[in-house]
Amino acid sequence: MNKGYFGNFGGLFxxxxxxxxxxxxxxxxxxxxxxxxxxxxxxxxxxxxxxRPSPLYFAEKYTTNIGxxxxxFKREDLNHTxxxxxxxxxxxxxxxxxxxxxxxxxxxxxxxxxxxxxxICAKLDLDCxxxxxQTDIVRQELNVFKIKTLGAEVIPVTSGTxxxxxxxxxxxxxxxxxxxxxxYIIGSVTGPHPYPTVVRDFNAIAGQELKHQAKNQIGKLPDxxxxxxxxxxNAMGVFYPFIDDVDVQLIGIEAGGKNSSDIGSASISDGSxxxxxGAKTKILQSEDxxxxxxxxxxxGLDYPGVGPEHAYLDEIKRAEYKKIYDEEAxxxxxxxxxxEGIIPALETxxxxxxxxxxxxxxxxxxxxxxxxxxxxxxxxxxxxNDKK
Amino acid sequence: MIKNxxxxxxxxxxxxxxxxxxxxxxxxxxxxxxxxxxxxxGADLIEVGIPxxxxxxxxxxxxxAHHEVLNNNFNLVSALDVIKNFKSNSDIPIVLxxxxxxxISPSLEVFIERAKDSLIDGFLIVDLPYVxxxxxxxxxxxxxxxxxxxxxxxxxNEIKSCISNNPAFIYFISQRGVTGSSNINKNEVxxxxxxxxxxxxxxxxxxxxxxxxxxxxxFKSHADGFVIGSAVVELLNQDNxxxxxxxxxxxILTAIKNE
Numbered sequence: 001m002n003k004g005y006f007g008n009f010g011g012l013f014x015x016x017x018x019x020x021x022x023x024x025x026x027x028x029x030x031x032x033x034x035x036x037x038x039x040x041x042x043x044x045x046x047x048x049x050x051x052r053p054s055p056l057y058f059a060e061k062y063t064t065n066i067g068x069x070x071x072x073f074k075r076e077d078l079n080h081t082x083x084x085x086x087x088x089x090x091x092x093x094x095x096x097x098x099x100x101x102x103x104x105x106x107x108x109x110x111x112x113x114x115x116x117x118x119x120i121c122a123k124l125d126l127d128c129x130x131x132x133x134q135t136d137i138v139r140q141e142l143n144v145f146k147i148k149t150l151g152a153e154v155i156p157v158t159s160g161t162x163x164x165x166x167x168x169x170x171x172x173x174x175x176x177x178x179x180x181x182x183x184y185i186i187g188s189v190t191g192p193h194p195y196p197t198v199v200r201d202f203n204a205i206a207g208q209e210l211k212h213q214a215k216n217q218i219g220k221l222p223d224x225x226x227x228x229x230x231x232x233x234n235a236m237g238v239f240y241p242f243i244d245d246v247d248v249q250l251i252g253i254e255a256g257g258k259n260s261s262d263i264g265s266a267s268i269s270d271g272s273x274x275x276x277x278g279a280k281t282k283i284l285q286s287e288d289x290x291x292x293x294x295x296x297x298x299x300g301l302d303y304p305g306v307g308p309e310h311a312y313l314d315e316i317k318r319a320e321y322k323k324i325y326d327e328e329a330x331x332x333x334x335x336x337x338x339x340e341g342i343i344p345a346l347e348t349x350x351x352x353x354x355x356x357x358x359x360x361x362x363x364x365x366x367x368x369x370x371x372x373x374x375x376x377x378x379x380x381x382x383x384x385n386d387k388k
Numbered sequence: 389m390i391k392n393x394x395x396x397x398x399x400x401x402x403x404x405x406x407x408x409x410x411x412x413x414x415x416x417x418x419x420x421x422x423x424x425x426x427x428x429x430g431a432d433l434i435e436v437g438i439p440x441x442x443x444x445x446x447x448x449x450x451x452x453a454h455h456e457v458l459n460n461n462f463n464l465v466s467a468l469d470v471i472k473n474f475k476s477n478s479d480i481p482i483v484l485x486x487x488x489x490x491x492i493s494p495s496l497e498v499f500i501e502r503a504k505d506s507l508i509d510g511f512l513i514v515d516l517p518y519v520x521x522x523x524x525x526x527x528x529x530x531x532x533x534x535x536x537x538x539x540x541x542x543x544x545n546e547i548k549s550c551i552s553n554n555p556a557f558i559y560f561i562s563q564r565g566v567t568g569s570s571n572i573n574k575n576e577v578x579x580x581x582x583x584x585x586x587x588x589x590x591x592x593x594x595x596x597x598x599x600x601x602x603x604x605x606x607f608k609s610h611a612d613g614f615v616i617g618s619a620v621v622e623l624l625n626q627d628n629x630x631x632x633x634x635x636x637x638x639x640i641l642t643a644i645k646n647e
Binding site for chain 1: 439440441442443444445447451452455458462464487488489490491492493494514515516517519520537538539540541542543546550561564565566569571
């Protein structure tokens, strides 16, 4: 098997100009990830800058309301910058410094990865350029302003569908041009090897903490973990430490779009095998291999591909992937806000919506939802949606 | 076919002129006429780009061309028919250039069958790394030649591995950047070509950002051929494209072909 594969998925399908940089990153990551100095630096940032560990919270009213299993939230929404994305950007920014690269580029969809990248670049004194689709710039205006406030440049992308995938294309083009001095912080478990592994590992802090917290607070491992999946980094991070614990059900929630006849952005549920942005994975594509324009109320899930390791977990049936539609996510958005006083990101609201579909689980079962992000960034679009 | 072409050129001490066009761009008629204009001008090989929604190595000119063709309901089979027809009137090798996902849709086997039926000679897949040995073996098994890209960032000790699948020739990318950029470092290119020559006898063709005769003259005694892409594509959606194409390419051809 070729390097960088998870079963049949993954690889490094990129222009040759970038292959050296990817190999360099792979080698550096392997020699650094367990290095004591690096770990100490990373853990210090996680603790005092990101605010880790994030709590495992018992959602008592949600539990009563659902009337089945006990519902717990892993509170990644309480991280600095309001989402799980910072777990990865902090780690990759430290790697960039070790690579001697002073310039950082990143793509962003919902803007959370852009904010998390601009944040750590401000702190570590790195130049930062964020590519963002024009459509997303309009629907995530607040995050655009945040990124600029943090001192980074936002470059609007107007080609193709003007969303996340096009922002990724432009980031890759920038990287091909400036590879000698630039590190590309990919924001999800997507892209060519070693990114799916690197991004997963930095996000796995959430799953590692959860394991420890569950033993202390629940007295056992959870029966089920639910997480939303766009590219799939929050899900991969919380799933990964539990992969060998086969009694823990892992549920990934994809965005179905408006309804079952909508294209949506559920690459595993509705897609087929293809190559996009450097990896062989499940993608939404036409018969002749062109990438489809996806849709979702959630900018962060609106992506026509998925991390190759998710495609692998689906193939070996270690994780299950389900679809949630826009309206279901919106009602979960309001429900969590009103029952628990926690306004979730629209991405996260997709995972919460699945709580309505648990069926056979009862009060002897414990279900954890990975609260990947908070909903502040989405208030504007929810407000506009309600006016329609 | 492609290998023989380069052997013949070498025997006559000639360099290859390799234009790049996008299939069915800006429409099927102009695409068809362009193939014949290029034949008439003396193209040694023609690269035909398969339009793709996410062409990550392309600059604005070629990216826009890809998107425009796709927006006009591109149909690969009809573009391949044009090529098949052209091949019945010409022995110029045709190479399909594009991105992995186009070549494996609906499957690698079906794609190869269609290409063979249209008398396609070779493939150049921008994002297919040499480590995907099974795919390259399938090309060999089906007598499809292919071209290996080598970049200025490719380490010298990787060159042997890069060509381990036995490509028809090496396409050396002149610069860090996308197609049509102007970021060429002449000395770096010359050093790299020499480094490749030290490792292999395969022909080495230069491309990315080439658009005028002075560039050709700079590299002429070092490379075995030149790819002209963005500068060609840019002319094709203008008025009188064939006239403009001839006007633009004639001095470039003179530079490539004259002693």
